[in-house]
Amino acid sequence: MDLTYTPDEDDFRARLRRWLGEALPTLPPRPAAADWPGRRAYDTTWQRMLYDAGYAGLHWPRDAGGQGATPTQHLIFLEETERAGAPYVGANFVGLLHAGPTVAAEGTAHQRARWLPPILRGDEIWCQGFSEPDAGSDLAALRTRAVRDGDDYVVTGAKIWTSHAEVADWCELLVRTDPEAPKHRGISWLALPMDAPGVTVRPLRTLAGTTEFAEMFLDEVRVPARNRIGDENDGWRVTMVTLSFERGTAFVGEVVACRRVLAALARTARDNGRWDDAALRRRLGRLAAEFTALWRLTQWNVSEAQRTNGVPGTGGSVFKLRYSHARQELYDAAAEVLGAGALDADHEWVAARLSSLSYTIAAGTSQIQQNIVAERILGLPKGR
Template identity: 80%
Template sequence: MDLAYTPEEEEFRARLREWLAKALPGLPPRPDPLDWPGRRAYDLGWQRRLYDAGYGALHWDASPTLRLIFLEETERAGAPYVGANFVGLLHAGPTIAAEGTAAQRERWLPPILRGDEVWCQGFSEPEAGSDLASLRTRAVRDGDDYVITGQKIWTSHAQVADWCELLVRTDPEAPRHRGISWLAMPMDAPGITVRPLRTLAGTDEFASVFLDEVRVPAANRVGAEHDGWRVTMVTLSFERGTAFAGEVVACRRTLGALARTARANGRWDDAVLRRRLGRLNAEFTALWRLIQWNVGAAGQAGGAPGAGGSVFKLRYSQARQELYDAAAGVLGPAGALDADREWTADRLASLSYTIAAGTSQIQRDIIAERLLGLPKGR
């Protein structure tokens, strides 16, 4: 695969840089991280600016390479990331684009791209995290509706979401990877209770969601009834294969800042530290190339990144933790204590990446079985 950029793609990059240089100075101040209504308004306001400028649909309507250039340039310019709308833009939206009906795509995709609606993800349960197929939230068909009872946990941005991509068990007698359906649930439906969860970093972007006989129209089912596991694999392939692209660019930017700090505070004289930063630079450069390959392969295969996303997710999770371990070495004990709140939150959040979006153990199983052809474990 040719990973070089064409003249037309470089022209797109130049136009985007010019627009960002004009648009970013006019943004309002970022809201407090704990102000979720403010963060929703800020993030969706940025998405609306992108949409009005013709960049809002790049996630689905542009070539894979243009999407990567967009992520690279917006991150390098310090532009807002998808924020509260990341589930809609990076998970639910691509899944609906790939698996939804024409009516479903018309209903849900434009509001996501315009910055009108926020989505959250209702997959994990208290006893169904890495072993997602053991989920027990029930959906019983009643006429044109499903009646849903159960609980979800680690539901990102549930407190400000309009919609939830929800996994439910529609056939409790079927084998556990069957009998699951993928639904779009309106978060204002009666019977939904949202309870925020506070993380180690002091944030509360996650929540427990309790469902007590919540009625969801059967027309909101994406894919066939009981075929939700296959649809979920499409969602997870986007989550693991391309959704972290902007974060890789952010890590490369953080690495550059660490190198500058090390030169300024004298730690650059430490040859071991220099080698560590140099190796991390090679790691994140390789990860960016892997994203390019995954996105290009997805475009050729019809949309979803596939099992190769697990290779990326496995290595990226570890590399991100190593980056912030190195950052602690550059800053030193005093510098780490004096670091700003955002750095501290990123440092603590890095610990979760070997768990979030599928644990590293699960990624190794996927790689072994689907890419290497090894027999399934018990």
């Protein structure tokens, strides 16, 4: 049980802090929430700055163009960038956290050379075409068809919850290439160019009022067969190799941010008189314990990942279950602090309260996470 950092890790942190101090003031102003092209430009500008400074793909292996950093260095990076108020991974999320690692792990040399450097440089943005209207938690039930025709696949179907679809260059697309095979064995992974004829994107307005996601309709879209990562019909395995990356460290910065929000809630409550309410104080005190523990749980999971060469373990599911719930509790407490102010949709805590509802649904609902914990960690029998 060692929570101290090595001299090398301290040095890494100090250099990063120095660089952040110099780099952040040169960033352009943040674009408005609804300005998607502006957000893409902002996020890719930041990614290019990271690339030039040698921080792009920190946790990617070196032979994929990454920095081969240890999980602990990655943790420090996420902690420090959040503390410094640096931009979040934003539009680069799918490229850096899932599509890129998948291409790195399963792609050919040619495929890696084609797709990885533009992700690291911030030149190309990826989105994710996994879920479908009838394939959510039961992802393997997906029905988007890809029929081989010469050197191409001809793809027809519909995808949903595709973040950044409007501004993405590529989509990591799961398609059914063998409708006769058992559902997990007839799926392939394709890199779909978003400008291909037949791709239609329709933004979806969320409960939070924003257009975070889109629906994507594919009408006989031709995708070159060389864009397939891994073997035909092996796409489920290809996808699962890196799916847990999404849950591994995706929320490190957010835990740091939540602790800051919690302190701000306490100060606001003191200033508006609600601090006199013992029930509210106790609620905030409990949340302080919660986020302290979540930060330590993150360090625990990172320490575990260190042992497995960076592959996140099932601890990610434990973390996600607890964190997604705690985040909702945090912003519900914020509403109590704000009182009638909680009805002002423009208040950042109110916006965060609304968007917090997605946390127990996205990237595997809490119910699916509980199945994962019960079956893969506790060894309970698979259900019917």
